[in-house]
Amino acid sequence: MLQRSMSICFTLSAVCSAAAHAQGTPAPAPSAYAIPIGPGIGLDAAKKVAAATSAEARKNKWFMAIAIVDPAGTLVYFEKADTTQNGSANVAIAKARSAALYKRPTKAFQDALEKGGVGVRVLALEGAVPVDGGLPLLVDGKLVGAVGVSGDLSEHDAQCAAAGAAALAAPAAR
Numbered sequence: 177m178l179q180r181s182m183s184i185c186f187t188l189s190a191v192c193s194a195a196a197h198a199q200g201t202p203a204p205a206p207s208a209y210a211i212p213i214g215p216g217i218g219l220d221a222a223k224k225v226a227a228a229t230s231a232e233a234r235k236n237k238w239f240m241a242i243a244i245v246d247p248a249g250t251l252v253y254f255e256k257a258d259t260t261q262n263g264s265a266n267v268a269i270a271k272a273r274s275a276a277l278y279k280r281p282t283k284a285f286q287d288a289l290e291k292g293g294v295g296v297r298v299l300a301l302e303g304a305v306p307v308d309g310g311l312p313l314l315v316d317g318k319l320v321g322a323v324g325v326s327g328d329l330s331e332h333d334a335q336c337a338a339a340g341a342a343a344l345a346a347p348a349a350r
Contacts, residue, residue: 208279214318216246221344222253225313225323228343230255232336233327240327240336241268247319249273249303257327264326271310271333272324274303279319282310283334309333311341320344 217225222244233240234257241256241264249272256265271282278285278301285306288295298306308330313321323340325333 208284211279211312211314212318213247214315214320216248216250217244217252217313217315217321217344219252222321225340225344226253226255229323229325229336229340230257232339233257233325233332236332236335238328238332238336240325240333241265242336242340243268243272243324244313244321244340245269245272245276245324246321247276249276249322252321260327267305267307267326268309268324270303270305270324271307271326271337272322273310274305275310275312275322275324276319277303279312281308281312281334282306282324283308286330307333309337311337313341313344315344 225244226242229242230240239257239260241260242254243251244253246252251269251272254265254269256268274282274285282305285298285301285304286308289298289306298304309326310322310324311334312319313323323337325337325340327333
């Protein structure tokens with residue numbers, strides 16, 4: 177439960193930080209930059225994240241590609257539903273890498289870009305994907321990887337990614 181609360185706080189902090197930067201005001205502390213990097217997610221934990229992500233997709237009859245990466249953005253696990261559009265495979269991996277490398281949800285980039293102004297700078301960040309559906313994965317407050325989901329509306333991708341991240345927060349996932 178504590179891990180889930182920390183993940184929610186992290187997500188809110190990252191979104192607020194992106195919005196504050198887009199408006200030209202200082203970011204609130206603590207920043208995503210301060211999140212320590214932990215050991216990379218293992219295969220069993222990655223499969224658990226993917227299983228919960230996939231279950232959420234199936235429950236809603238969405239066809240998704242799901243990617244799990246370690247903190248360096250290296251692919252650990254990938255799966256794609258049979259009828260998922262082929263382009264979603266690359267997008268899911270890119271969302272996961274973006275969330276891991278920048279230690280924030282890809283929605284933070286989406287929100288910054290949407291506001292315009294200095295938020296357009298997001299387009300110059302190599303590998304930053306400004307589309308919801310990528311979430312960092314934290315264990316004991318440390319970044320262990322990220323999940324990226326693509327295949328439906330970005331809001332649906334994010335809903336599935338959140339289900340996967342929540343599964344990692346469960347004690348048995350470690």
